[in-house]
Each structure stands twice: as structure tokens, then as C-alpha cells.
Amino acid sequence: MTADLVRVPxxxxxxxxxxxxxxxxxxGAEQRFLQGQNNVHIDIPRAREGGLAGGLCAIYVPSPAGGLDANGDLPRVELHSAIDQTISQAALLGRIEAQSEGAFTxxxxxxxxxxxxxxxxxxxxFHIEGIEAAGPDLDIVHVLHAAGLRTLGPVWSRPNIFAHGVPFRFGHDPDIGPGLTDAGRDLIRLCxxxxxxxxxxxMNDAGFRDIAKISDAPLVASHSNAFAVCPHSRNATDWQLSAIRDTDGLIGLNFGxxxxxxxxxxxxxxxxxxxxRHIDYLVEHVGIDHVALGSDFDGTLISQKIGDATGLPRxxxxxRDAGxxxxxxxxxxxxxxxxxLERTWGA
Known part of the structure; x- marks a missing residue:
């Protein structure tokens, strides 16, 4: 690798x-993020040093304690708990902006x-990863959209009322479990x-295929990799990559x-x-215009060769050294x- 690091936002x-x-x-969470703290992948000082200019900031509700259920799935999140945690994290996002003196928008x-x-x-x-805070009436989606929500994943890797999230399984493709429920179809149409x-x-394979049939928007996997290179259920198969390509969509490289x-x-x-190697494979199968980065910073184990946001130039x-x-x-x-995002949201 050359000594001169590439500096691109x-x-x-x-x-x-x-x-x-x-x-x-x-x-004090707002100031910890704005001023910097130990043992995180992202804060404002790290972002500035590494050229991280922005990204999708996920709201995620952790699974309740208790281990896997009888089907081997992580337990579902109770609605009221999900609402409370979603609102708390959305409020934190807003307070960071308010206290940032223009450093965060x-x-x-x-x-x-x-x-x-x-x-x-x-x-x-403002992104939500697994929208357990929504009931089948979807009323809260309208409210959150008015508050700035612009992207969401119907599921995290556990079941909810909308779909069956793909569990974490190495050596297994994402064809695990059923597809969208009726509420899930309503959610996609509303989005x-x-x-x-x-x-x-x-999404598991069945849910992915259901969304591909229903949605009129580009298909996006924000933080997934190539199943052909790493056969993990969270990664995108060649069929899924072709669907992303054919809808003018995008896949972002997960750093986990x-x-x-x-x-x-x-x-x-x-x-x-x-x-x-993953980027090469993704570019080969979806084209250079449909590959990006989806680090999963602060959500997964990342190689020390990257470390945190300061490692992005590496x-x-x-x-660049690969051509x-x-x-x-x-x-x-x-x-x-x-x-x-412009194709999805409009001008």
C-alpha cells in the first residue's frame, strides 16, 4: 500500500x-459524541480525521433477554418498549444537532x-433498523416521517409483525423463514x-423477493456483502445482487x-x-454505480486494520492500489x- 492515503469524503x-x-x-451522550470519547467507532473528532462526512444513523432496539425461542429466533420486541426506545434515540439525534453549533445536520x-x-x-x-415501534395501523410511521425519518429496514435479524428477519448463520444462505405479512406489504407500499x-x-430471501415484487423504488442493501465470497446468511446472493442492479439500486459494504x-x-x-475482494465482486455483479460503503460502525466487530472512522482513508x-x-x-x-437517495426521495 502506498504511503499517501486517499482523502475522499x-x-x-x-x-x-x-x-x-x-x-x-x-x-451527556450528546457531548460525548460531539467532543469525542474512548472506545467508539464514530464521533465528530474521528469523523473529521477520517473524512467521514455523514451517513445513515440507525435507531436500533436491542432484543430482550432470554435467548432464542423454540424456532431458533431471537425474541420479539414488545411494542411499547420499542416505541419508548425509538423515541428516546430519535430525541438524542435531535439534541446532538441542536448542541452541535452547526457541526451536525x-x-x-x-x-x-x-x-x-x-x-x-x-x-x-434518520434511519430505523427494524421498525418494531410500528403497529399494523402504521400511524407512527407517518409521525416519524414528519420528524425526519427517511429510511428504514422493516426488520432486524428477528421476526416482527412485518416480516421474518434473517438470523445470523454462517454457511447458510438467506433462504430462511417466510416472507412479508399483510402488514409488511402495507408497510412497503406506505414507504x-x-x-x-x-x-x-x-431481510431473508422470501422477504427480499416479496419486496422486489411490490416496491416501485430502487432495491437497497445498506450494509451487506457478497455471499459468494463469505457465505453468511446476512450477505447478498447473486440473485439479490442482480435485483439490486436491475432496479438501479445499491449495496453498501459492511465492515464487520x-x-x-x-x-x-x-x-x-x-x-x-x-x-x-468483496468490493471487486460487487462491482463485477452490480456495476460501479451501485456499490458504496455501509460500515456498521459501532454495531459490529471491525478489523483493527480499519479500527474506526479514522481508518477510512486506508x-x-x-x-486505489487495486486499480x-x-x-x-x-x-x-x-x-x-x-x-x-435522490432517485428514491426525488429532487
Whole structure:
């Protein structure tokens, strides 16, 4: 790898900093993020050092205690608990913006993202990963959309009233469990009407296929990798990649080592070349205009060769050394995400 690191602004498709901050205590969480703290992947100082210009900030409700159910699935989240935790994390997102003195901007349009990046403000998009806070009436989706929600994943990797999230299984494809419920179909149609991007990263194969039939929007897997390189149930099969390509969609590279390593190893010293191998495969199958980054920062184990947001230039340098030109690097780093969101949300 060359000594000169590539410095291109990155807009990233997935981080879990909100739920991580909440786990560590809501008191002072805003300033911990804005001023910096130990043992996180993202905060404002790290973002500035690594060129992380923004991304999809996920609201995630942890699974209740108790282990797997009789079907081997993680237990469902109770509605009222999910509502409470969703509102708390959404409020934290808003307080970070309010206390940031312009360093952090919640973006509702692609134009907002561009403006925030131009002025050096972290361009945050309000995302929900598994919308357990919604009942079958979907009323809260309207409320959250009015509050800035612009992307959501119907499920995390557990069942809910909308679908059956794909469980974490290495050596097994995502063809596990049933597809969308009637409520799930209603949710996808509502997202299309409201121009909310639907994230397929935690969908099983049946749910993915149902959404492909129903949705009139580009298909997106915000933080998934190539199943052909790492046969993990969370990764995208060749059929799913073709569906993403054919709908002018996008897939974002997940930095989690267990979704990257060809043998499924949680190797904290995994080489960046494995990430490049996934990018190469994705580009080959969906095209350079449909591949981006979806780090899963603060939500999974990431190789020490990247470490945290400050390591992003090392990945871009590895891609350049592998033959990607400057135009391609800009597309992967941020251009493809902004273009995809513009296609989904409208001008």
C-alpha cells in the first residue's frame, strides 16, 4: 500500500452510534459524541480525521433477554418498549444537532446532504433498523416521517409483525423463514408513497423477493456483502445482487469481519484486502454505480486494520492500489449514496 492515503469524503450507509450512546448512558451522550470519547467507532473528532462526512444513523432496539425461542429466533420486541426506545434515540439525534453549533445536520433531502458536506457539517440521515415501534395501523410511521425519518429496514435479524428477519448463520444462505405479512406489504407500499427508502440488509430471501415484487423504488442493501465470497446468511446472493442492479439500486459494504471473512472468522486482524475482494465482486455483479460503503460502525466487530472512522482513508487507498481510479473512488465513497437517495426521495 502506498504511503499517501486517499482523502475522499465518505457518506456511509449504516452506523449504530445512537444505540451505543444510549447503552452507555443518556446523560451527556450528546457531548460525548460531539467532543469525542474512548472506545467508539464514530464521533465528530474521528469523523473529521477520517473524512467521514455523514451517513445513515440507525435507531436500533436491542432484543430482550432470554435467548432464542423454540424456532431458533431471537425474541420479539414488545411494542411499547420499542416505541419508548425509538423515541428516546430519535430525541438524542435531535439534541446532538441542536448542541452541535452547526457541526451536525439532520438531512431530509439529497440537497441537504450536499449542503452539509460542503460546509463541513456531519450529514446525518434518520434511519430505523427494524421498525418494531410500528403497529399494523402504521400511524407512527407517518409521525416519524414528519420528524425526519427517511429510511428504514422493516426488520432486524428477528421476526416482527412485518416480516421474518434473517438470523445470523454462517454457511447458510438467506433462504430462511417466510416472507412479508399483510402488514409488511402495507408497510412497503406506505414507504413508497412517503418516499422512505427501504433497507433490505436484514431481510431473508422470501422477504427480499416479496419486496422486489411490490416496491416501485430502487432495491437497497445498506450494509451487506457478497455471499459468494463469505457465505453468511446476512450477505447478498447473486440473485439479490442482480435485483439490486436491475432496479438501479445499491449495496453498501459492511465492515464487520464475520460478514467479510471467507471462513466466517471473527478475526480482529483481518486484512483490508478481504474488503477489496468483496468490493471487486460487487462491482463485477452490480456495476460501479451501485456499490458504496455501509460500515456498521459501532454495531459490529471491525478489523483493527480499519479500527474506526479514522481508518477510512486506508480502505480508499487499498481500493486505489487495486486499480480503482479517482472517479470510481468518489462514487464508492459518497457519490453513489447521494445519487441513490435522490432517485428514491426525488429532487
Amino acid at each position: 465518505v457518506f456511509d450507509g449504516h452506523n449504530d452510534i445512537l444505540s451505543r450512546l444510549m447503552r452507555e448512558g443518556v446523560e 439532520i438531512c431530509r433531502t439529497a440537497a441537504d446532504i450536499r449542503k452539509a458536506m460542503e460546509k463541513g457539517s456531519f450529514a446525518a440521515v 413508497n408513497r412517503l418516499k422512505i427508502m427501504v433497507d433490505l440488509s436484514h 469481519v464475520k460478514f467479510l471473512h471467507p471462513e466466517g472468522k471473527a478475526d480482529p486482524n483481518m486484512d483490508i484486502s478481504v474488503m477489496v 480502505l480508499l487507498t487499498a481500493l 480503482y481510479d479517482e472517479e470510481s473512488l468518489v462514487k464508492i465513497a459518497h457519490g453513489n449514496w447521494i445519487a441513490l
